[in-house]
Amino acid sequence: GAVVSQHPSRVICKSGTSVKIECRSLDFQATTMFWYRQFPKQSLMLMATSNEGSKATYEQGVEKDKFLINHASLTLSTLTVTSAHPEDSSFYICSAPLGGVPGGRIGEQFFGPGTRLTVL
């Protein structure tokens, strides 16, 4: 099946630093990827839609200057948390839809394993 990887799986950083999280589709091309944030015991909250070759689309309330998204290629999207603060500590998960992939089902998405960010 389709595989989506994320790196790093866990990161601890000091307040004020920037952190980059990578999301890769390993065996298929993804023109679109989604970035979610999940707080403890909460559901996934969509942050933004990453589009290859164009600007990301951010959900209401998500600061685009703080959460920089770059979809550099058909297999890689990056999320950079700039000037991180303790309230940014969360579990960040990316996903890639398979709707445009041969054999992929409309609406189906594969998720990465997530990145746990802790800002001290």
Added chain:
Amino acid sequence: QKEVEQDPGPLSVPEGAIVSLNCTYSNSAFQYFMWYRQYSRKGPELLMYTYSSGNKEDGRFTAQVDKSSKYISLFIRDSQPSDSATYLCAMSRNSGNTPLVFGKGTRLSVIA
């Protein structure tokens, strides 16, 4: 009213029990319905995928969609301790690469 409602639980059942998990939704435009399982500190993994109304069975898991009632269910038969996880329902409106709308997730514990 939220687009997708799901009781967060927690739900605790003995091993071997039949588990019933449910979601309701308000947007009749949803066409594709999924159930994801998420273990602690892991990414969600797709469990069941259903298009429109009907039932789908896969091993011990059965997914039901009733679009007339805007209600979807996931049944787990002969539940096992390894089924202990959070189960999230998810829905998609149409074709193309649109984001999923998730329920809050139900935390399930199967006690041996």
